[in-house]
Amino acid sequence: MARIFAGLSTSHVPAIGAAIDLGKTTQPYWKPLFAGYEFTKEWIKDAKPDVVILVYNDHASAFSLELIPTFALGCAPEFAPADEGWGARPVPVVKGHPELAAHLAQSLILDEFDLTIANKMDVDHGLTVPLSLVYGQPQEWPCRVIPLAVNVVQYPPPTGNRCLNLGKAIRRAVESYPEDLRVMVFGTGGMSHQLHGLRAGLINKEFDNRFMDFVIDAPEKAAAIRPVEYLREAGSEGIELVMWLIMRGALHERVRCIKRFYHVPASNTALGHMILENEVMHGQ
Amino acid sequence: MREPQDYDDIPGTIVFDADRSRQGYWLNQFCMSLMNAANRAAFKGDEAGYLNDWAMTPEQRQAVLDRDWNRMIALGGNIYFLAKIFSSDGKSFQQVAAIMTVSTQEAYAQMMIAGGRHPDGNRYQSEWDAKRTNDPEAGK
Numbered sequence: 001m002a003r004i005f006a007g008l009s010t011s012h013v014p015a016i017g018a019a020i021d022l023g024k025t026t027q028p029y030w031k032p033l034f035a036g037y038e039f040t041k042e043w044i045k046d047a048k049p050d051v052v053i054l055v056y057n058d059h060a061s062a063f064s065l066e067l068i069p070t071f072a073l074g075c076a077p078e079f080a081p082a083d084e085g086w087g088a089r090p091v092p093v094v095k096g097h098p099e100l101a102a103h104l105a106q107s108l109i110l111d112e113f114d115l116t117i118a119n120k121m122d123v124d125h126g127l128t129v130p131l132s133l134v135y136g137q138p139q140e141w142p143c144r145v146i147p148l149a150v151n152v153v154q155y156p157p158p159t160g161n162r163c164l165n166l167g168k169a170i171r172r173a174v175e176s177y178p179e180d181l182r183v184m185v186f187g188t189g190g191m192s193h194q195l196h197g198l199r200a201g202l203i204n205k206e207f208d209n210r211f212m213d214f215v216i217d218a219p220e221k222a223a224a225i226r227p228v229e230y231l232r233e234a235g236s237e238g239i240e241l242v243m244w245l246i247m248r249g250a251l252h253e254r255v256r257c258i259k260r261f262y263h264v265p266a267s268n269t270a271l272g273h274m275i276l277e278n279e280v281m282h283g284q
Numbered sequence: 285m286r287e288p289q290d291y292d293d294i295p296g297t298i299v300f301d302a303d304r305s306r307q308g309y310w311l312n313q314f315c316m317s318l319m320n321a322a323n324r325a326a327f328k329g330d331e332a333g334y335l336n337d338w339a340m341t342p343e344q345r346q347a348v349l350d351r352d353w354n355r356m357i358a359l360g361g362n363i364y365f366l367a368k369i370f371s372s373d374g375k376s377f378q379q380v381a382a383i384m385t386v387s388t389q390e391a392y393a394q395m396m397i398a399g400g401r402h403p404d405g406n407r408y409q410s411e412w413d414a415k416r417t418n419d420p421e422a423g424k
Contacts, residue, residue, distance in 0.1 A: 015376070060364040064316040065309055085319050085371040153364055155301040192400075196363040197354060198296030200381040201392065203400025228290045232407050236297050237363075265396040267378050 002100065002174045002181040006047060006277045007247040007255075008040070009215070010133055012056060012188045014125040015267035017089055020132050036261035036273060037133050043259070043275065044134050049184040051097045051144045053104075053170065054127055055246045056188045057152045059084070061124035068154050069116035071166065073108075074123075074147035075101040082122035091128050091137075097144035100177055104146065107173035113166050123147055130188045133273075152189065152240045156227050160242045164223040167249020174250070187247025189240030191262075192233070193269035202235040203270045208262060211241060212272060216257045219248045237269075247276075254279040295412040296385075300362045308360020311348070314338040315365035324372045353384050 016033070019025055025034045061082040063069065079094040105117050127147055135142060151157055158166075167185070174183050191208040194200050211234075214222035223245055230239040248255075259275040291299045298304065305312075314335065317323045327334040335345045347355040348369065356366055370380050382392035395401065405411050 015378075060312075060316060060362070060368070061319075065305060065312050065365075083319060085324075085368045153300065153362060154305050155299050194297065194401075195377055195381060196357050196384060197298055198385055199294070199401065199406055200296075200385050201395055201401040202403060202406060203396075204403045205399070207403070231291050231297065231299060232294050233403060236294075236299060264399055267376075268381055268396065270400065 002051075002177040002179060002183055004171055004174050004183045004185060004250050004278070005049075006275060007185045007187065007251050008130075008134065008273075008275050009187045009244045009247055010130050010273040011190055011266060011269060011271040012126045012129040013266040013269045013271065014059075014084075014129065016271075017125045017129040017132060020137065021090055033263050033266055033271060036263055036271075039259050040134055040273070040275060041136060047184070048182065049143050050181045051100055051146060051183045052186055053146045053148055053174075053183065053250070054130065054186045054188070055148045055150060055243045056123075056126035056130070056186075057240060057243065058149045059124055059126060060153065062118075062121045062149070063151075063153075065154075068151050069118075069149070070151045070158050071113070072116040072118045072121065072147075072149040073101060073105055074118050074121050074145075074149070075105060076119050076121065079121055079123045079127075079145070079147060081128055082124040084124050089125065089128050091132060092140050094123055094127065094131070094141060094145045094147070097146055100144075100174075100179075100181065100183075101146045103177050104170065104173045107176060108166075108169055111169045111172065113169050118147075118149070121147065121149065126188060130186055134186075148246070150243050150246070152237075152242070155239075157239055157242055159223075159227065160225055160245050161223040163242045163245040164219055164249040167246040167251075169249075170246070171250045185247045185250040187244035189243045190234070190238055191241060191270040191272040192235050192238040194235030195237050195268055197236075199235070201268060202238075203264055204233050204235070204238070205262075205264065205270065207233045207238075208270050208272055211244075212260060212262070212274060215244055215248050215274070216255060216276065219245065222248070251276055252278040293409045295406060295409045298357050304360045305362070306360070308344075308362065308365075310339045311344045311356065311359060311361050312365040314340060314348075315361070315368040318368040318372050328372070353380055357384075
């Protein structure tokens with residue numbers, strides 16, 4: 001049967017993708033940021049997930065204001081990198097896992113999470129920057145990817161609590177899939193940042209680090225953070241952090257944090273990154 | 285009429301909620317059209333003419349022509365949609381953030397390197413109002 005063995009969280013700032021694509025990763029501004037992913041790039045070679053369920057948000061690329069799904073699950077065989085207005089990123093096409101995705105869609109909807117099914121969806125930097133940070137610049141991505149797009153552009157996004165519970169439902173759905181697959185969930189976005197208005201540039205290190213603490217050991221506390229609190233404390237775009245809770249919900253109650261990294265700034269944003277492994281109890 | 289919201293007292297912040305989305309619908313949909321290279325060329329060739337084809341208000345059209353980002357946001361624009369305009373102008377998020385905060389690109393970039401804008405004093409509109417009362421030069 002399929003199993004989720006670990007989760008990973010990371011910011012998905014577009015400027016990071018540009019730095020990778022333009023070969024700027026060793027420049028003084030970017031070097032310390034990319035150093036924070038060196039462990040991860042080695043770790044993933046051994047971890048070798050067959051499938052990554054990648055939770056991210058679309059930034060007015062696949063979805064305009066015509067259609068705003070709160071949760072959209074990518075069920076297609078492949079997903080093209082989006083042209084976001086300056087040409088598509090030079091990264092491989094993202095291969096899906098339509099069989100597992102179909103199983104997830106069916107299980108989750110019967111479990112009362114009414115997802116939108118996306119059979120055609122271009123994927124923007126929200127999805128491809130995390131893959132680049134973890135896998136570098138391969139000819140093909142070494143895993144299948146099931147995109148889960150969450151609306152965080154038009155307020156309100158789903159609550160943190162809803163996201164945590166969706167994660168738990170994703171775990172149940174994956175574990176009821178008969179094929180032996182090693183699955184990871186990536187929760188992306190955040191951390192604190194505000195991109196618009198007179199308060200742009202807001203960064204809240206205390207909030208971000210407490211949020212990371214909560215995600216590891218007290219996810220129900222993170223899930224209780226109210227939407228207005230994200231907006232006020234973490235900036236209007238910091239509310240993307242709810243997506244980390246889908247990743248967390250998909251893991252066991254107890255997890256081990258094997259990588260934790262925080263860096264300011266990545267352009268306008270505080271960057272956070274963690275790897276959480278399911279705690280394996282004796283006798284299991 | 286717009287219902288009062290619990291986030292209305294966050295200073296310098298306009299939350300893109302369902303009301304703003306409705307107000308800014310055509311402004312944002314115009315922005316979306318700039319993801320296509322041919323449309324970008326048409327817009328650059330005749331900005332006012334291109335804007336006239338969209339069901340935007342005269343204020344929204346003027347704000348686009350003026351590249352008045354804060355005004356576009358106030359009129360229902362969303363930053364991820366407005367990014368299509370400034371990308372086609374060759375500007376980055378950070379350059380536009382500097383303009384929106386009435387800063388220079390150098391000063392804004394330096395603020396971010398120094399750790400960003402601290403939340404203290406920036407959570408409530410009342411904190412900004414008090415700053416303005418105590419220092420008439422602040423916020424100008």
